[in-house]
Amino acid sequence: MPRRHRRRPVHGVRPLRAEGAAYLGERREPGPSWAREETFVVRPMGAQAATKTYICPGCENPIRPGTSHIVAWPLEWAGGVADRRHWHTWCWARR
Numbered sequence: 001m002p003r004r005h006r007r008r009p010v011h012g013v014r015p016l017r018a019e020g021a022a023y024l025g026e027r028r029e030p031g032p033s034w035a036r037e038e039t040f041v042v043r044p045m046g047a048q049a050a051t052k053t054y055i056c057p058g059c060e061n062p063i064r065p066g067t068s069h070i071v072a073w074p075l076e077w078a079g080g081v082a083d084r085r086h087w088h089t090w091c092w093a094r095r
Helices: 089-093
Strands: 027-030 039-045 069-074 085-087
Touching: 069 089, 085 089
Parallel strands: none
Antiparallel strands: 027 039, 039 069, 069 085
């Protein structure tokens, strides 16, 4: 009869960031055509985190709840969370 191996408990688990529980990593990229000289922070958002409808500034169409997408904002930025822009992934890629 094979032995059963129990998983050891994981110690030192890092807590999730309070802001954006479905955070998938950030990267820096050039901005859209109207702000190409600016560097933008780009954060992919998973489908589970997309709980509201947003309007994509790239195509002016809605991003439905449950759709993975991109959230982008200027690196040198003093705005609030409400000023972040939600983009369809393909719209951000062709910006």
